[in-house]
Amino acid sequence: MSQLRIEHISKSFGRQRVLDDISFTFQPGQVNMIIGPSGCGKTVLLKCILGLIIPEEGRVFFGDVDFLRASPEKKRTILRNLGMLFQSSALFDSMTVGENVAFPLRVFTQQNENEIQSRVAYCLERVGLAGTQNKYPAEISGGMKRRVGLARAIALNPRYLFCDEPNSGLDPLTARRIDQLIREITEEFNTTTVVVTHDLKSVVEMGQRILFLYEGRAEWQGDRKELLQNVHALPSNLRAFLMASGLVHSEKI
Numbered sequence: 251m252s253q254l255r256i257e258h259i260s261k262s263f264g265r266q267r268v269l270d271d272i273s274f275t276f277q278p279g280q281v282n283m284i285i286g287p288s289g290c291g292k293t294v295l296l297k298c299i300l301g302l303i304i305p306e307e308g309r310v311f312f313g314d315v316d317f318l319r320a321s322p323e324k325k326r327t328i329l330r331n332l333g334m335l336f337q338s339s340a341l342f343d344s345m346t347v348g349e350n351v352a353f354p355l356r357v358f359t360q361q362n363e364n365e366i367q368s369r370v371a372y373c374l375e376r377v378g379l380a381g382t383q384n385k386y387p388a389e390i391s392g393g394m395k396r397r398v399g400l401a402r403a404i405a406l407n408p409r410y411l412f413c414d415e416p417n418s419g420l421d422p423l424t425a426r427r428i429d430q431l432i433r434e435i436t437e438e439f440n441t442t443t444v445v446v447t448h449d450l451k452s453v454v455e456m457g458q459r460i461l462f463l464y465e466g467r468a469e470w471q472g473d474r475k476e477l478l479q480n481v482h483a484l485p486s487n488l489r490a491f492l493m494a495s496g497l498v499h500s501e502k503i
C-alpha cells in the first residue's frame with residue numbers, strides 16, 4: 251500500500267483559497283518534495299494528507315485506501331505506518347531521548363521492555379546518536395534534536411515518512427547531514443517520503459520527485475534533473491524561486 255496519491259485537493263480558509271485543485275503521486279523509495287515560497291500552502295497540504303485538516307474537495311489515497319473516508323480501523327492501520335518529523339523536532343522535554351524514541355512503540359505496539367529498548371538503540375544508532383538514551387532534549391544541540399525526532403519518526407518502521415521543513419534553524423552543514431540521513435533512510439527502508447521545504451539546497455541534496463506550489467496552485471511537477479538541467483523551460487515563478495535561492499544564476503536563464 252505504499253504509493254500515496256492525492257487527487258484534486260482544495261482548501262480555503264474564509265475567502266482565501268489556500269490550496270487549489272492539487273493532484274500528485276508520491277513514489278515509494280523516493281524523497282518526494284513539496285517546495286515553494288513561505289505561505290504558498292505546503293504545510294496546509296501536508297496536514298490535509300495526514301487528515302489533520304479536512305479539505306473541502308479531493309481525496310488522499312494510501313495505496314487503495316481513501317484515507318479521509320476510511321473506517322476508524324483502517325485509519326489506525328495507516329497511522330501505524332506513518333512517521334512524522336515536525337519542524338520544531340517537537341520532542342517531549344520532560345522525557346529522555348530514549349523515552350522520546352520509545353513513545354510511539356509504547357502507544358502502537360505490545361512490545362516488551364527489552365524489545366523496546368533494543369529498537370530504541372537501533373534507531374538512535376541509525377541517526378548517529380548511539381548511547382544518548384539518557385540525555386534530555388535540553389542537553390543536546392538543535393541538530394541532535396532533529397536526529398532524535400527522525401529516530402522517533404522511524405521507530406515503527408513506517409511505510410510513509412513525512413517531514414516539514416526538517417532543516418529549519420540548523421546551520422548549513424548540519425542541514426545537509428539531515429538531508430542525507432533522510433535520503434539514506436528512504437532508500438534503505440523503501441519508505442514513501444514526503445519532505446516539505448522552502449530550502450532548495452535540500453532539493454539538490456535529496457529531492458527526487460518534486461511538486462512546486464505557488465499561491466496554492468501546483469505550478470510544476472517533475473524530477474530533479476528536469477528542475478535543474480532545463481531551467482529555461484520552467485514556469486517563471488519557479489525560475490524566480492530558483493534564482494532567489496542562489497542555486498541558479500540569471501545567465502543560465
Ligand SMILES: Nc1ncnc2c1ncn2[C@@H]1O[C@H](COP(=O)(O)OP(=O)(O)O)[C@@H](O)[C@H]1O
Pocket residue numbers: 263268286287288289290291292293294295
Ligand atoms: N488554520 C489556518 N487558518 C487560516 N489561515 C491559515 C491556517 N493555516 C494556514 N493558513 C494560511 O494558509 C496559507 C498557507 O500556509 P502554509 O501552508 O502554512 O504555508 P507554507 O507554505 O509556508 O507552509 C497562509 O496564507 C496561511 O496564513
Ligand SMILES: [Mg+2]
Pocket residue numbers: 292293294
Ligand atoms: Mg510551512
